[in-house]
């Protein structure tokens with residue numbers, strides 16, 4: 205059974221002064237999980253959430269948390285993000301000298317491991333670690349900021365990763381996530397290429413009819429576009 209379509213928010217556009225209320229509203233709006241874009245000002249030119257901020261939001265929702273670690277040394281604080289309540293940690297291929305070991309370490313911490321590919325990184329980089337992850341994230345923007353334009357030329361790479369997951373017999377257990385510029389005008393292309401977990405920030409928070417309508421619209425469009 206293929207993994208279901210899931211819609212998850214990036215918290216970047218939320219009101220950081222009211223994160224508890226914001227995550228509760230995201231649950232109310234029908235999101236499947238919450239992604240925290242963790243940025244260290246080194247791997248990417250931006251600085252966002254530490255583990256204590258995530259821990260403070262943890263008690264305000266029952267949704268799963270995943271930490272998208274856009275950091276230069278993901279091993280350094282992996283344990284802190286698990287302690288803060290993240291059940292999945294996403295590390296960037298580009299930030300890991302020993303990716304296989306880093307993914308094994310995340311599992312030893314009791315979290316599920318996931319890997320992200322920047323736009324210029326070939327899908328073949330993950331060929332030998334698919335057995336260690338429950339999610340592959342194909343970035344459709346260069347990481348660091350919300351509100352960027354979707355890089356449609358990533359769709360062949362999404363399809364290539366989908367084929368790799370399916371060929372490895374992991375279609376029932378591994379999600380294919382896309383993050384960056386996902387909106388009502390781009391979600392169908394990403395889903396048609398094989399993505400089943402769509403991350404959106406701007407498109408959710410800027411929707412004229414609110415979060416619930418935005419989540420429902422993205423879910424409907426993605427479901428209609430995915431290959432049968």
Ligand code: DX5
Pocket residue numbers: 214216241272274345346347348349350351352383384385386403404405406407
């Ligand atoms: C980039 C961030 C953004 C964010 C989504 O580092 O990861 O992609 O999650 O932002 P939008 O949906 O506004 O492109």
